Amino acid sequence: GKEYFTIYDFVDAYHHFLDPEWDGEPIDETTEKEPKGPKTPCDPIEKPPVPPKIKIKLRDGKEREIQHMIATTFWSADGKPMSAEEFLRSMFGALPEFFKSEDELRKIWSNPNTRKALLEKLASAGYGADDLASFQKMINAEKSDLFDVLEYISFALPPITREMRVAQAQSKIFEGLDNKQKEFVEFVLSKYIETGVEELDQEKLPDLLTLKYQAISDAEEILGGVENIRNTFIGFQKYLYEKV
Template sequence: FSDPEGDGEPLGEEPKEPKPYPTPEPTDSPIISDPSEPRPKKQKIKIKLRNGKEREIQSMISTSFWSADGKPISSEEFLNNLFGELPKLFKDEEELRKLWSNPLTRKILLENLDAAGFPKDDLLTLQKLVDMEKSDLYDVLEYVFNGDYIAMTREARAKAAEATIFALLNDKQKEFISFVLSKYIETGVDELEQEKLPILLTNKYQSLEDAKEILGDVANISKLFIEFQEHLYKQKAA
C-alpha cells in the first residue's frame, strides 16, 4: 500500500457499510430447540471426477453455476471443470501453497481462476458445498486437486502457526498480527489481501500515522504482513 506522505495515492477504499438484516417478526409461540437433541447429519453425495476419483458435496444446498461461456451447469460439471483447470495453474500442492501464502501471487491465482470461468463467488459457493465454510479457500482448492487432503479450520491453522510466527516478532508486532488473525478466523482469507492492510491498520490504531509510530515505516509493515502469511499456510492438519 502507499505511504500517505509519499505519492498521495489513497491507501485503500473505505469499507462498505453492511446491509442491515431484516428484523424477524415476533411469534406468539417461539420454537425452543432442545440442546440435548442431536443435530441431523449433513447429507452428502459423491461426485465422480474424470480420473475416477470421488469428491463429496452436500446434497441439500441449492446452487447454480455457470460455465465460462455463460451456460448454466451442474455442481458436478463445475467441480469436474475446476478439477481439470487446477493442474494448468499449479503443478502440485507445494506450488499451490507457495502461490497462496503470498497475497500478491494469491491475487494473481484468483484472477487466473476468474478468467478461466471460476469467479471467486462461485468458489465461495463451492466452499459451502464441500462443507468447508470454517476453512480457507485454499483448503477447497487443495481438496478438489487432491481428494485425500484433510482441511483445517481457519482457527486451527491460525493457532498452529502462532508459535512459529510470534517467535520472529516483537510484542507490538505480535499484537497486530494477533488482531489480523482474529479477523481472518472470523471472516476468511479476504482479510489477508494486501488492499485490506490500510483498513486493518486504521481499525486497530485509529490512524495510519499512529500505526507507523507503533510498527515502523510503510515498508516494514508491508513486509510483516506478507511474511507472516508464509508461516500461516505452512501448517498442515495433524
C-alpha cells in the same frame, strides 16, 4: 419476670399493622396439599439431521463429497448453467493449468500478490470468488480458507478451519516478532479467522491499521514505518500456509 420484648423499627414498618390488606387472614398450615406427581423426564434434544451428501469420483480415482440438498447453479465461462457435479469436474480438470502440485499452490497462496493473481486467473476462466464461496458451503467448509477448497478439489485433502490453521502455525508466525508486531499480527489473524482470506489482501492493510490504531500515522509510529509494516504483514503469511 419480663413479659415484653422490644422491636427496633428502623423503617417505620409499624404503619403496616394498621393496613388490613397488608396482613390479611392467617395462612392455614393444616390444609392438606395435593402431592406433586413424579417429574416427567425431559425429552432428549434431537440433533439436527446431517445433510445427505453425494460422492463423486474424479479422474484421480478419489471421491469428493458434496451436500446433496444445497441447490446451486454454477455458470461456465461461456455462460452455460452447470450443476455442482459438473462444476467440480470442470474445475478439477482446469486447475492443473494454474498449479501442478500442492507445494506450488502453497507457494502461490502464501503471498498476497501471487494469491491475488491466481484468483483473478481463476475468475477469468469461469471460477470466480463467488463460485468458490458457494462450493465452500457445499463441502461444509465455510470456516475454512479458500485454499482448502482448492486443495480439496485438486488433491482430495480434507479442509481444516481457519482457527485450526492459525493454531498450528502460531508459534512459527511469532518467531522473530517483537511484542508490538506480535500484537498487530494477532489482530490480523483474529480478523482472518472471523471473516476469511480476504483479510490478508494487501488492499485491506490500511483498513486493518485504521481499525487497530485509529490512524495510520499512529500505526507507523508503533510498528516502525510503512515498509516494516508491509514486510510484517506479508512475511507471516508464508508460515500460515506451510505444510505441518
